Amino acid sequence: MSSISSDQLKNIIEKIERLEEEKATVSTDIREVYAEAKSIGYDPKTIRQVVKIRKMDQDDFQEQEALLDTYMNALKMRPGSSSDS
Template identity: 35%
Template sequence: MSDMAPDLIRSYVDRILRIKEEEDTLKADIKDIYAEAKSNGLDKTALGDLVTHLRKQAKNPEKQAERSSLFDLYLDAYTNAPHAHTHTREG
């Protein structure tokens, strides 16, 4: 290792640690928002699903539109298919 390597490693690690601390703070803030939403009668899971959907939509709208179309197509095929075999759980 060169003389510069330890300083370079420390620099990268310190930057990563700083960002990780910020990430922890942001995660705690998000958790607080979900708790607030729940206290106002909202479903945290549904809210989280919506957030996930919107983030994916923002990143790649074409891909999400295609997935949504396929989902609708499959759902329609499933619900309109003859129900010769019903999927049940045996207890």
């Protein structure tokens, strides 16, 4: 990049600023939906977890669940985990 076009740079910066504003609005909307869910009796923390899981690749999710189960059993935090230590 040998020369800087001030108009082009200004357009890029303004585009980023608009997107940042949209992101803030969307973030507020998402918080409101979680608050709504909570007000009707759902647990927002669990809903966040479900949303996160739904974004994951199925293989990654299964691998994470298996590893979590292994760790929980090793720490005797699951029913049926071995009691020898």
